[in-house]
Amino acid sequence: VQLQASGGGLVQTGGSLRLSCEASGRTVSKYNMGWFRRAPGKEREFVAAISGNNGNTYYLDSVKGRFTISIDNAKNTVLLQMDSLIPEDTAVYYCALDSSFYSLSFYSHNEMKNWGKGTQVTVSS
Secondary structure, eight states, X not given: OEEEEEOOEEEETTOOEEEEEEEESSOGGGSEEEEEEEOTTSXXXXXXXXXXXXXXXXXXXXXXXXXXXXXXXXXXXXXXXXXXXXXXXXXXEEEEEESSOOOGGGGGSSOOSEEOBOEEEEEXX
């Protein structure tokens, strides 16, 4: 499977960005999909996950109400709509796929199996 993330950029505090992750070789609606991020000098952390099987979602507490993960089945793409961005959201964002159907909360402390290259998101104050 290949995962290609795009949509990152530079935005001011309070702005919005939409990240896309196009998958080839797998149908995203059949797997758990997620977004993770790595801020400068920090470990990679979980951001959001969605079950392709039933559409359930799960979020990092600090992004709840601001970020929305979804699947575009027609484009075989996972999206992350990020609103009300703050400087603390600055990081390289990675999309990921897992063929093991763990409960989505599992990924808050564990990584998925397949990863794409990241896309940089920078939020200026």
